[in-house]
Amino acid sequence: MRQRPIGTATRGTTNPNRLRRMDRWIAAAHGPALRRADTPVAVDLGYGAAPWTAVELLARLRTAEPRTAVAGIEIDPERVAAAKPYEREGLTFVHGGFEIPLAVRPTLIRAANVLRQYDEDQVAEVWARLRSRLAPDGLLVEGTCDEIGRRHVWVALGPEGPRTVTFATRLGSLERPSDLAERLPKALIHRNVPGEPVHAFLRDFDRAWAAASPYASLGARQRWIAAVRAVAGDWPVADGVRRWRQGEVTVGWDALRPNSP
Structure with a gap:
């Protein structure tokens, strides 16, 4: 049966x-x-x-x-x-x-x-x-x-x-990268708090986005690419410009893995 x-x-x-x-x-x-x-x-x-x-x-x-x-x-x-x-x-x-x-x-x-x-x-x-x-x-x-x-x-x-x-x-709808926090999957959504890696990543991404504001005159896509390139210096970004242009960024799980309870 x-x-x-x-x-x-x-x-x-x-x-x-x-x-x-x-x-x-x-x-x-x-x-x-x-x-x-x-x-x-x-x-x-x-x-x-x-x-x-x-x-x-x-x-x-x-x-x-x-x-x-x-x-x-x-x-x-x-x-x-x-x-x-x-x-x-x-x-x-x-x-x-x-x-x-x-x-x-x-x-x-x-x-x-x-x-x-x-x-x-x-x-x-x-x-x-x-x-x-x-x-x-x-x-x-x-x-x-x-x-x-x-x-x-x-x-x-x-x-x-x-x-x-x-x-x-969709980059035209984005005010800052941390807007995506509301769509974190269940394994991460409750970990978007100080001291957790995913919170630190989104904080750094927001800072990179702010620093990339001069690129806004060239469009949201160019600003996103500049911001991702900046965070890639400190975080293990796993993809490249071809994907960034789609409004994406992929990061290694180990860097964002939640801390133990």
């Missing part, structure tokens, strides 16, 4: 194009792994009350690897039933939860806006469960964004554990 799905239903809020920043980053950063996979399968975990994010994930990942298939997994059976009419070649919808009830180990699990309702001390267990379901070259991307996808922060994890944290924003 099949086990009961593991997890709790989310509010289900979703909007078309909400996860575009995360999707584009995944396609760029994880595209080589998708191309290496014998069977490249991606999971949109907890896609919500409508199937748009899974539909969009398939389209974006297929720009990196046309063989990619996407499985949308939802713990609410009514949401799965509502999504079934959208199935097509390479896109399926499955009833399940953190156990990831697929016959193959996925090359990607994306969990966006899923863990916000969980306690911080539950995150490590969920991460470990999802990582255990990954293919050897797989990636778990877990994070949070606002309702229309202007601000987004996510953690990328391999089977061995967390690797990086990415901050992404």
Whole structure:
């Protein structure tokens, strides 16, 4: 007998194009792994009350690897039933939860806006469960964004554990980098306090942003690039100008890892 799905239903809020920043980053950063996979399968975990994010994930990942298939997994059976009419070649919808009830180990699990309702001390267990379901070259991307996808922060994890944290924003809507703090994933959002590494990073980023104000006359993108270049002198920034131009910056997890309780 099949086990009961593991997890709790989310509010289900979703909007078309909400996860575009995360999707584009995944396609760029994880595209080589998708191309290496014998069977490249991606999971949109907890896609919500409508199937748009899974539909969009398939389209974006297929720009990196046309063989990619996407499985949308939802713990609410009514949401799965509502999504079934959208199935097509390479896109399926499955009833399940953190156990990831697929016959193959996925090359990607994306969990966006899923863990916000969980306690911080539950995150490590969920991460470990999802990582255990990954293919050897797989990636778990877990994070949070606002309702229309202007601000987004996510953690990328391999089977061995967390690797990086990415901050992404629509630059025209940004007053200062620390505005992104409200979208920190559950593992970090309660750690944005003095003495914690993520707080120190956002403080330094705000200072670099202020110092880069002369670049504002050239546009928010140039100011962002100048600010990221400045913080990269003190923090392990893991990407380059090509990604910075998208309103992104990726930092090594070890530098932002929360202090022990």
